[in-house]
Amino acid sequence: MSLLPPATPTSGQPEAEAELLEPAPLFTGACLCRAVRFALLAPPERVGNCYCPDCQKNAGGPGQTYAICPNTSMRITDPQSLSRVYVVLKTGSGKSKEKHFCAGCGCTLWTVVATRPGARVVRVGLIDGGLQRLLPQVELFTSRRPGWIPPVPGADQWESAPPAPD
Numbered sequence: 001m002s003l004l005p006p007a008t009p010t011s012g013q014p015e016a017e018a019e020l021l022e023p024a025p026l027f028t029g030a031c032l033c034r035a036v037r038f039a040l041l042a043p044p045e046r047v048g049n050c051y052c053p054d055c056q057k058n059a060g061g062p063g064q065t066y067a068i069c070p071n072t073s074m075r076i077t078d079p080q081s082l083s084r085v086y087v088v089l090k091t092g093s094g095k096s097k098e099k100h101f102c103a104g105c106g107c108t109l110w111t112v113v114a115t116r117p118g119a120r121v122v123r124v125g126l127i128d129g130g131l132q133r134l135l136p137q138v139e140l141f142t143s144r145r146p147g148w149i150p151p152v153p154g155a156d157q158w159e160s161a162p163p164a165p166d
């Protein structure tokens, strides 16, 4: 798997270097301190909102907006090796999940769930313009969504988790 060249620490711009190696990414993103960066070469498989208790705690708010991104279309740069993993053992599905985060700023990057090996569940707020450009197609754990947040028009609504794919 090829990686993007290390980003210049002082650069606040999305990488242009990727164009030298591969087609220009559709999306770029980074953690809060911008030490961990990534590029998406293809649109996410699916975008959703999750209002489960874990996502609420992790976000410190009503929930999280996520994008399921196949590993094959994602490029990550972490020149300082700041990415860490916290394994969540107690989950609604009973299967553990990996929560990846940046040790430099504490920002959650993505999760890797047992039901979707080969993909990362990326936090859309980390994607440049992601919250404006990516519309949620599904909403999970809507039973825990605060009353002051309306459903996303047209998005599938699940009171808890959707049926697990086998």
Ligand SMILES: [Zn+2]
Pocket (backbone or CB within 6 Å): 031, 032, 033, 034, 035, 036, 102, 103, 104, 105, 106, 107
């Ligand atoms: Zn960071």
Ligand SMILES: [Zn+2]
Pocket (backbone or CB within 6 Å): 050, 051, 052, 053, 054, 055, 056
């Ligand atoms: Zn959740």
